[in-house]
Amino acid sequence: MNTRRYDPEAARADILDAAERLFAAKGFDGVSTAKIAKEAGVSQSQIHYHFETKEKLWKAIFERRFADYFAAQSTLLHTEGMDDIARMEASIRSYFGFFEANPHYIRLLGRAQLEAPKGPTGQELGAADEMGADLMRKGSEVIAKAQRIGTIRNDVRPEFVIVGFLSMVAYWFQGGHLFMSEAGVEGCEALDPQYLDFILKVYLRGIAP
Numbered sequence: 001m002n003t004r005r006y007d008p009e010a011a012r013a014d015i016l017d018a019a020e021r022l023f024a025a026k027g028f029d030g031v032s033t034a035k036i037a038k039e040a041g042v043s044q045s046q047i048h049y050h051f052e053t054k055e056k057l058w059k060a061i062f063e064r065r066f067a068d069y070f071a072a073q074s075t076l077l078h079t080e081g082m083d084d085i086a087r088m089e090a091s092i093r094s095y096f097g098f099f100e101a102n103p104h105y106i107r108l109l110g111r112a113q114l115e116a117p118k119g120p121t122g123q124e125l126g127a128a129d130e131m132g133a134d135l136m137r138k139g140s141e142v143i144a145k146a147q148r149i150g151t152i153r154n155d156v157r158p159e160f161v162i163v164g165f166l167s168m169v170a171y172w173f174q175g176g177h178l179f180m181s182e183a184g185v186e187g188c189e190a191l192d193p194q195y196l197d198f199i200l201k202v203y204l205r206g207i208a209p
Contacts, residue, residue, distance in 0.1 A: 008050075011040075011042050011046055011050070012050045014040040014041060014042060015036065015037075015040045015042060015046065015047055015050060015051070015057070016057075016060060016061055016064055017040070018036050018039035018040035019031070019036045019039075019040075019057050019058075019061055020061050020065075020104050020108070021039070021104065022035060022036055022039055023058065023061065023108060023111060024104040024107040024108050024111065025107075027111050027114075028054075028058060028111060031054075032054075033047050033048070033054050033057075036057070056126075059126030059127070059128070060126070061108065062108070062112075062126065062127075062128035063126055063127045063128050063131075065102050065105055065128075066127075066128040066131055066132070067131070068098075069094065069095070069098040070131040070132075070134075070135065072094050073091060073094055073095075073135050073139075074134075074135070074138070076090050076091055076094070077135070077138045077139060077142050078138075083151075084142075084143075084146040084151040084152055085151065085152070085204055085207075085208060087142070088152075088161075088165070088203075088204060088207065089200055089204060091139075091165070092165050092169065092196075092199060092200060092203065093196070093200075095165070095166065095169050096169050096192075096196050096199075099169065099170070099173045100192060103173075106170060106173045106174050109170070110174065136159070136162060139158075139162050140158040140159050140162065141158075143158035143161050143162065144158045150209050151209065152207050152208070152209065153207055153208065153209045154209070156207075161207055164203065165199065165203055168199050168203065169199065172192075172195050176188070176195065177189065
């Protein structure tokens with residue numbers, strides 16, 4: 001028997017990894033805790049011990065993946081004296097790198113919008129929601145300040161500046177590869193750096209004053 005299963009932290013990580021793969025492939029309702037336990041090589045009781053419910057496990061997946069991105073973006077947003085266009089470039093690169101490093105995440109986001117358990121205000125992803133809201137608030141404040149001093153164009157809402165690049169990045173991983181394949185382009189994953197370069201050229205010039 002693999003003694004690693006007796007390590008609570010290793011078992012927790014195995015459960016998260018297995019649940020992430022299954023939820024991304026089959027959705028929240030299409031996966032039972034029994035299936036997750038089998039995929040992770042643990043007992044079902046271990047899932048209940050670590051996460052209590054399938055809903056809490058679902059939220060924990062998002063929290064785990066989003067935490068590193070949140071930390072990186074928070075550092076950028078709180079760095080004083082940084083050139084604002086350079087900050088935007090670093091933010092875009094960070095978000096793009098996040099999806100490259102976490103290929104299941106975009107599919108999980110789609111699942112979250114369509115079928116996962118919802119709270120009174122809509123889809124709830126636990127701490128990931130709170131981290132995302134915090135980045136949006138702080139990011140909007142930083143951009144608004146840049147607009148006041150003239151380093152970013154001031155004829156657009158600060159929130160649009162953020163949502164714009166988030167959408168351009170996320171949709172590439174959601175549907176960009178498919179569209180490129182339909183156009184007869186092979187090896188779409190190899191085009192990721194070129195698309196990132198395209199975003200940076202077009203977007204950064206677009207928000208410059």
